[in-house]
Every structure is written in C-alpha cells, then in structure tokens.
Amino acid sequence: MASQSLRPPLRASNVNVFSRRIKSNIVSGLALLATIIVIAPLIAILFYLLKQGITSLNWNFFTKIPVPAGESGGGMENAIVGSGVVLALASLIGIPLGIGAGIYLAEYAGSTRMGNLVRFTADVLNGVPSIVMGIAIYALIVLPQKHFSALAGGVVLGIMMVPTVTRTTEEMLRMVPHAIREAALGLGVPAWRSVLTITVRTASAGIVTGCMLAFARVAGETAPLLFTAFGNAFQSTSLNEPIAALPLQIFVYAVSPYDEWHRLAWAGALVLIVLIMASVALVRYVTSRGMLKGAS
Amino acid sequence: MGVGIKISDLNAWYGTNHSLQEIQLDIPANHATALIGPSGCGKSTFLRCLNRMHETNPIARVTGKVLINEVDIYAESSPVEIRRRVGMVFQRPNPFPTMSIYDNVASGLKLNGFRSRRVLDEVVERSLRQSALWDEVKDDLKKKSGASLSGGQQQRLCIARALAVDPEVMLMDEPASALDPISTAKIEDLIFELKSQYTIVIVTHNMQQAARVAENTGFFLMGKLVEFDSTHKIFTNPRDKRTEDYITGRFG
Numbered sequence: 001m002a003s004q005s006l007r008p009p010l011r012a013s014n015v016n017v018f019s020r021r022i023k024s025n026i027v028s029g030l031a032l033l034a035t036i037i038v039i040a041p042l043i044a045i046l047f048y049l050l051k052q053g054i055t056s057l058n059w060n061f062f063t064k065i066p067v068p069a070g071e072s073g074g075g076m077e078n079a080i081v082g083s084g085v086v087l088a089l090a091s092l093i094g095i096p097l098g099i100g101a102g103i104y105l106a107e108y109a110g111s112t113r114m115g116n117l118v119r120f121t122a123d124v125l126n127g128v129p130s131i132v133m134g135i136a137i138y139a140l141i142v143l144p145q146k147h148f149s150a151l152a153g154g155v156v157l158g159i160m161m162v163p164t165v166t167r168t169t170e171e172m173l174r175m176v177p178h179a180i181r182e183a184a185l186g187l188g189v190p191a192w193r194s195v196l197t198i199t200v201r202t203a204s205a206g207i208v209t210g211c212m213l214a215f216a217r218v219a220g221e222t223a224p225l226l227f228t229a230f231g232n233a234f235q236s237t238s239l240n241e242p243i244a245a246l247p248l249q250i251f252v253y254a255v256s257p258y259d260e261w262h263r264l265a266w267a268g269a270l271v272l273i274v275l276i277m278a279s280v281a282l283v284r285y286v287t288s289r290g291m292l293k294g295a296s
Numbered sequence: 297m298g299v300g301i302k303i304s305d306l307n308a309w310y311g312t313n314h315s316l317q318e319i320q321l322d323i324p325a326n327h328a329t330a331l332i333g334p335s336g337c338g339k340s341t342f343l344r345c346l347n348r349m350h351e352t353n354p355i356a357r358v359t360g361k362v363l364i365n366e367v368d369i370y371a372e373s374s375p376v377e378i379r380r381r382v383g384m385v386f387q388r389p390n391p392f393p394t395m396s397i398y399d400n401v402a403s404g405l406k407l408n409g410f411r412s413r414r415v416l417d418e419v420v421e422r423s424l425r426q427s428a429l430w431d432e433v434k435d436d437l438k439k440k441s442g443a444s445l446s447g448g449q450q451q452r453l454c455i456a457r458a459l460a461v462d463p464e465v466m467l468m469d470e471p472a473s474a475l476d477p478i479s480t481a482k483i484e485d486l487i488f489e490l491k492s493q494y495t496i497v498i499v500t501h502n503m504q505q506a507a508r509v510a511e512n513t514g515f516f517l518m519g520k521l522v523e524f525d526s527t528h529k530i531f532t533n534p535r536d537k538r539t540e541d542y543i544t545g546r547f548g
Contacts, residue, residue: 177390179386179388179390180390180392180393182349182352182386182390183386183390183391183392183454183457184392184403184407185349185352185379186347186349186379186383186384186386186458187379187380187383187403187404187407187457187458187461188376188377188378188379188380188381188404188408188461189376189403189404189407189408190376193407194407197407198392198403198407201392201394201395202392202393202394204394
C-alpha cells in the first residue's frame, strides 16, 4: 500500500471557482483603489495649477522681469533664469560629490567603521529639515561674506542633493553582479578603471534616476533659499549677488495682497512643475538614447 | 604561441580554510589540460591562482611559486599585468551588459588605452572569427548589447573578449556547464582549435569533456592534486585508487 499522501485530493468539487473569482476581484479592486488614491492628488494638483495658472501665462511671463505692485504686465524671467543658475550650481556640487561618495561606499568602504559612519551621516543629512540647512549655510557663507548670493543658494541645494545621490549610487553599484567585476579584472583592467568604466557604466541608468530624484526634490525648495539666494527683483546671473528663484518668487507673490501677483504666483508654480518634469524627461531621453538593443 | 606553466609548493587559503595544499605541477605549452574532481576539491581555486584572481577575495591568501614562461607571477609581476597575459573564461557567461558586441570584444584593449579604430576593427573581427561567432553577429556588432545574445553565444563572446587581448594562456572555469549540448559542442570544438596557439587549462565536471578536449588531466581531491597524467592514462589506467573510484563514479 502506498503511504498516505499529505496532499488533499484534487476533485472538481474542491475547487470553488465562484468564491475564488470573488476574492480575486476584491483584491484587484483594492489594488486599483490604492493606485487611484495615490495618483489622484498629483492629477488634481496639475489640473488646478493649469486652471489657475494658464490664463496668466503669456510671452511677457517668460521674457519680462517683475514690475512694481499695481502695474500690470511683467513676468518671472529673472526667477526662471535664477532657478537655472542656482540648480546648475547645485548639480555641479551635489552630483559629483554624491556619486563619488556612493562609489566609495559601494566599492571601497564596504561595512567598515568609516563606511558605516558615512552612511549614517548621509541618512541624517537627508533628514535635516531644509530650513535648518538654509540657516547653516547662512551662518557659514552669507554672514562671512556679509551678503546673500546665488553661490550660497547653489551650495545649500547642492549639499541637500548629496545624500540622495550617494545612497542611490551605492544601491545601484551594489546591484552590479560580481561576475561583471570579475570579467573586467580578468581582462587585466586595473581595479580603479574597472570601477569607473565597467561598474559605474553598468549601473548608470539607476544612478541617473537617483540624480534626477535629487534634482527634482531641491528644485522646489524655498526655505533654504530664503536665507541664501534671498531673491532679486531684477535680472542677475552673478554668483556673488542675490538671485531670484521660482520657488522664492512664488512664495513672495502668493503671500502678497495683490490679485495680479496671486495670478502670477499660480503661473509660476505651473512653470516650475513643468520645467522640473521637462528636465527630468530630457535627461532620461538623452541618457537612454545610447542604450543598445537588449541591454539590461 | 602558448607558454608552459610550472607550479611548485602552491598553497591557497580562504580565511582559515586551507583549500589548496602543496601543489606541484607542470602544465605543458600549447596543450589543453583538464582539471577534474568533486565540487569543493580546489580545482577552481587552483585555476584562479594561475592569474592571481584568487587574491581579489579579501580573505584569500596564496604561497608558493607559479612560473609562467619562466617568470614567477607572484614575485616579478603585478596582478594586472599577469591577467593581460593569462586570459580567463568564467562558468557563467558574463558579457558587459551595457556594451555592444563590438565594445565587449574591444573592451580589454580599449580599457588599456588602445584607441586606433583600424586596429580595434581588425582585432574584433579576428577574435570573433576565432571564437566562431563572427557569422552570427557581424551584422549587429554595434547595434546589439552583449546581453541580448543566447547563453552559448554569450560564452563565445566572452572567449572572443579574452582572446582579443592576445593572451598566452587561457583559463576556463567550467566554460560549458551552463550551456546546452549544442553550445557545449561548439565550445569544445573551439578549445580544440585554440590549443595550437594557446596553452589552455580547463576545469570541468564533465569527464567526457575532459576526455574529448584535453591531452592531460589532473585529478584534485580535498585540496590536493592526487594524480596528473595523460588523459588516456587517467581514464583507462589510473595509478591512484581514489582517481579510479572517482572516474568510475564510485563517489563524487
């Protein structure tokens, strides 16, 4: 006699198709509901911004600097350019530092004491409220220089980018299979060169995503810029002078008592979001263009 | 042309695990030499000692002498230099996934500073022809990623990549164990072709494979080289009882 099976016998009557279908539909429905709840605020914000902001968008908005309250016309050209300057400087500081630290953590530090210290510091830095970062840079750069500046704004946003870039770079490098590193070493490629060309290149898609996340996050920061870039009603691209930035301009206009300024603030918010989305999409497009068929 | 390898008093450790003990062996030039033995017997560790890949593991340690073409690779040469002269093909195909087929083959030269288009084109074509992959990929050289090929093609791509830097010795760590029988046959034909120009050392679990491709075979057991002789002798009339037990399938 065969030993008794632990498996329940498979019989048609055992399989209650109807109740399974109901359970399956309930779970699918819950997942769909969760998805809608997550997406709804984003769609709502976009639509509301479009509705409020689109009417104030015109050629002047992109080409004129602000006019005094009460006058009509005027735009945010200086703030758009200012945001560009500050964010470019922030990226120049934050991305190389972050990627460098990420390479150090993934390839050299491992779980040494120094590695864990750097990791812990990055995580703490990520959790520091942005206004505190602003005050810190105010004390370190603005006070000694005795004036607000685009430089201080770029530095504070750059430092805020570092932890995100560092940790994503580290995670992405760790995901590169050991076999790929061995292949490079086996070809007689020096270790440092293998890290920079083979490992980083293999992880590049993920690293770019991390940089874009960090960029998008600081692009909308207002509080740290209050203490550093300060804002400027006039056109400026000098790193040594206060500079306008879209989030700052939106803040100033939104809390003002003038209806015209409120409308401009909505338009500014719309432009800010569209610019962030466009730059992320552009970078993704440019970096994916070199991708090969079947590359993973 | 390939060169001979003389190994004396070779010991290797992983942490406190003494995984290779007092290995003495002369590997003849321009022949294929097979290393067989049960899993964990040290044959892969031995292979990795021949191009100093063993020491890339931070807990690994090696003592003894390995003379390749009369040069002691542990005393008179840097690991990077030695790995350019001693190519390696791994168990699982490991092409660089973000590189095209062309760049995979050219990578060893490019990463060591070669830039001449004409030379690279020549080397890529020659290496892919040597590894019998040229006809299958010549139209997609720069369009397709190395990772888009089939497993067998990927392994031949890895062989081409190793050949492109013009090594004297080729180490192969179970190069066909992840492949189907047809791809395996192609790799074996390739080894047969290549041994006129290179010294080949191949680790294999497949004893028929050892018999098919190698003139000489070494049998490893528990970190020791039990027996080394012509493949024919090992498989028909081994000196050691343990070799006989292993090849007749009594253990392992």
